[in-house]
Amino acid sequence: MNLFSKFKAGLQKTHNRLAHEIKRIVTRSPKLGTEALEELEAALIAADLGMAMTNQIVGAAKRAYETQGSSGLDVFGVAHREVENALLSGQTGLNQAPQPPTVVSIVGVNGTGKTTTAAKLAHLVQSRGHRALLAACDTFRAAAIEQIKLWGQRLGVEVIAGAYGADAAAVAHDAVAAAQARKADYLFVDTAGRLHTKHNLMQELQKLHRVMARQTPGAPHEVLLVLDATTGMNALNQAREFNKAVPLSGLIVTKLDGTSKGGMVVAIQKELGLPIKFIGLGEQADDLQPFDAKQFSEALFKE
Secondary structure (H helix, E strand, O other), X not given: OOHHHHHHHHOHHHHHHHHHHHHHHHHHOOOOOHHHHHHHHHHHHHOOOOHHHHHXXXXXXXXXXXXXXXXXXXXXXXXXXXXXXXXXXXXXXOXXXXXXXXXXXXXXXXXXXXXXXXXXXXXXXXXXXXXXXXXXXXXXOOOHHHHHHHHHHHHOOEEEEOOOOOOHHXXXXXXXXXXXXXXXXXXXXXXXXXXXXXXXXHHHHHHHHHHHHHHOOOOOOEEEEEEEHHHOOHHHHHHHHHHHHOOOOEEEEEOHHHOOOOOHHHHHHHHHOOOEEEEEOOOOHHHEEEOOHHHHHHHHHOO
16 A cells, blocks of 8 residues: 555544535635535634644635636635645754764653554664664553564564553663664653643653763654544643643654544644644554645545
8 A cells, every 4th residue: 555545544534624614615605605605614613723723724725716717716725725734844854963973752641552652663763774772661561561562572662661550751761772872763752641731741741852962972763642533622732731841853643544534633833833744544553644744644635
């Protein structure tokens, strides 16, 4: 399956809902009057595109209608262009440290798929010829260490782990030392899930980052927030709060294949200006894909 097919399959639920609503509105009211524009606005908000992006698309559709009339109006084309342009500003792909290892901290609330995402990222960079290590810094969740070790065995990636209940910062310290000794190109740090509203847990994450920074300059070189697409706009609140506590360098959006709220990717990027670096479109190791603004917007809107 090529990349666009993966995007299209993964965003099928969101696309179907949007396409159905837009067709219904335009077919019934080709003159795109006030009522039709309000319905279009409601359909875009329902797909979790956010207020700012929705207003941008509705405004562009209105201007296109005023200049071209209903015969030349392509609402899908307008929406596709506006979304693609909004998303193009983000830099995709992983940052690289001046000297290896590049340390990537994977953060987020419970249940977003951080452990699986860390493993899939390690698999991705190894498939490109780099050496990766995984750090099991979630020392709280039952079976978290076993889960990441299983992924490591399956994908051929070494895992640095401590005991349950161990100090996560101490495990991170050992993992950075191991990555340096083994000349790894990347170290992916799987952190414990934490609610963005819990101040003490956020302080703990800051400590973990400080410990790694003392060992290798600039670490962590990437702080990637993993968001579950099925939570819709609640993900925006998570992104805001995490970004205050530990400045984020990018976002990874998982479970896009299981939701009709795929527009939340656009809303978050629009508000926070954080690049979407990868998106999860399924369960397999290679279903984590580098984000592509053009293919994402096409999969959302192209007929």
